[in-house]
Amino acid sequence: xxxxxxxxxxxxxxxxxxxxTENKLVFVVDGRAxxxxxxxxxxxxxxxxxxxVKTFFTPKGEKKAVIKLHSDNLAMDVATKLGIx
Numbered sequence: 001x002x003x004x005x006x007x008x009x010x011x012x013x014x015x016x017x018x019x020x021t022e023n024k025l026v027f028v029v030d031g032r033a034x035x036x037x038x039x040x041x042x043x044x045x046x047x048x049x050x051x052x053v054k055t056f057f058t059p060k061g062e063k064k065a066v067i068k069l070h071s072d073n074l075a076m077d078v079a080t081k082l083g084i085x
Contacts, residue, residue, distance in 0.1 A: 005033045005041040010064065011084045019075040019085075024068050029055070031063045038065045046081065048073035 009015075010026040018024040029038055035053040043050055049070035057063050069075050079085045 003030060003032075005030050005037050006045065006065075009079070009082050009084055011079075016079075016085075018066065019079055022068070023071065023073075023075045024066055025075050025078060027065050027067065028062050029065045031057070031061075033063070033065075035065075038067070042067055046078050048078060 007028045007030065010028060012026075015026040018026060025042075027038075027042075033041075035055060038053050038055070039050045042048065049072060050067055051070050052068040054066045055063060056066075069078070076085065
């Protein structure tokens, strides 16, 4: 069984604002995953086109990914599928 790259979505006020204004999603991801791994996993799971992936580690040691979607795919639609909104 392959490792789970995307672990769970982040639904903070800032993450929701990024969805609405910049068409971006925020996820907690596996700490060993590369940006390319994250991109491929999200495209496979949700059938969307990813434009860019930015990652960072939180002070708690979690790795988060901010994922910008292509304008043809709305972040709000993916969030609705996930049950965030």
